[in-house]
Amino acid sequence: MTSGKFLRTVFFVEILKGLGVTFRTLFTPPVTRRYPKVKVPAKPGFRGLxxxxxxxxxxxxxxxxxxxxxxxxxxxxxxxxxxxxxxxxxxxxxxxxxxxxxxxxxxxxxxxxxxxxxxxxxxxxxxxxxxxxxxxxxxxxxxxxxxxxxxxxxxxxxxxQPKSGNFTGREDQAMFSRVKLKEKK
Ligand code: SF4
Ligand code: SF4
The missing domain is CATH 3.30.70.3270 (Alpha-Beta Plaits)
Structure with missing residues (x-):
């Protein structure tokens, strides 16, 4: 074992680093939702019942x-x-x-x-x-x-009916860029 590794082991460096990550996340807002208390409306086009x-x-x-x-x-x-x-x-x-x-x-x-x-x-x-x-x-x-x-x-x-004249799509909808596809041809 090298001296550096020995010192890291003796002073619990990796454990302290891990605790640091845990401590930081204690103060970040949660990404999970408390369903069913908190409900998010379904996105347009959702496929339900x-x-x-x-x-x-x-x-x-x-x-x-x-x-x-x-x-x-x-x-x-x-x-x-x-x-x-x-x-x-x-x-x-x-x-x-x-x-x-x-x-x-x-x-x-x-x-x-x-x-x-x-x-x-x-x-x-x-x-x-x-x-x-x-x-x-x-x-x-x-x-x-x-x-x-x-x-x-x-x-x-x-x-x-995306082919109908009044279809505009949603801003957050993922789609291929037609311009880029044409350039590749
Ligand atoms: S009923 Fe059949 S076609 Fe309609 S969504 Fe279900 S699996 Fe698809
Ligand atoms: S009209 Fe024809 S395709 Fe449309 S729901 Fe009725 S059976 Fe199905």
Whole structure:
């Protein structure tokens, strides 16, 4: 052992350095939050619990085309339709097994009618499996709870249709710089 190392060991230099770090952090503000006492609002575009959108007249927007179910990588959307008056398709059942969902948002992107949404609601823990099996009624109820008023109207425009003319993106959204990509070509 060298004399320097011997002295460092005898005088507990490394331990004192470690205690110094601990002491400094005692006076810095904590980065953790005391959930559920302290809650942070979900960011726009957050993928929470599903909802089925309603038209202005309060009727189901979904036409039962099945595209969302076809795109869903978890195959957790089940749609049952029948033929109504004038051969119109009627959505008898629309169900999502939320426990299998990976919240990718493909269903929202795939829907040509803006009929399925992912809300900002994330506090829905429950001990019953059945609770997480969303039926058409439950999904419509979610629309009333989480997308009432102009919020529901804004949802697709702002977060799920980036190609639409009025999409501007968020300042803190990470994205490639188009200029740099062009320069590289
Ligand atoms: S978010 Fe993804 S996994 Fe969940 S239902 Fe939609 S498509 Fe399926
Ligand atoms: S939610 Fe959209 S994609 Fe899915 S069945 Fe209804 S209309 Fe079709």
């Amino acid at each position: 599903h909802a089925l959108a309603k038209n202005a007249d309060g009727k189901l927007k979904c036409v039962g085309c099945g595209l969302c179910g076809a795109y869903c990588p978890s195959k957790c959307i089940y749609i049952y339709t029948s033929e109504g008056e004038d051969h119109a398709k009627v959505v008898d059942r629309y169900e999502i097994d939320v426990l299998r969902c990976i919240f990718c948002g493909f269903c929202v992107e795939a829907c040509p009618f803006g009929a399925i949404t992912l809300s900002e609601h994330y506090e829905y823990s429950n001990s019953s499996r059945q609770y997480f099996y969303m039926t058409k009624d439950k999904l419509l109820e979610n629309w009333d709870k989480y997308f009432a008023g102009p919020k529901g109207e804004r949802y697709f425009r702002d977060f799920w």
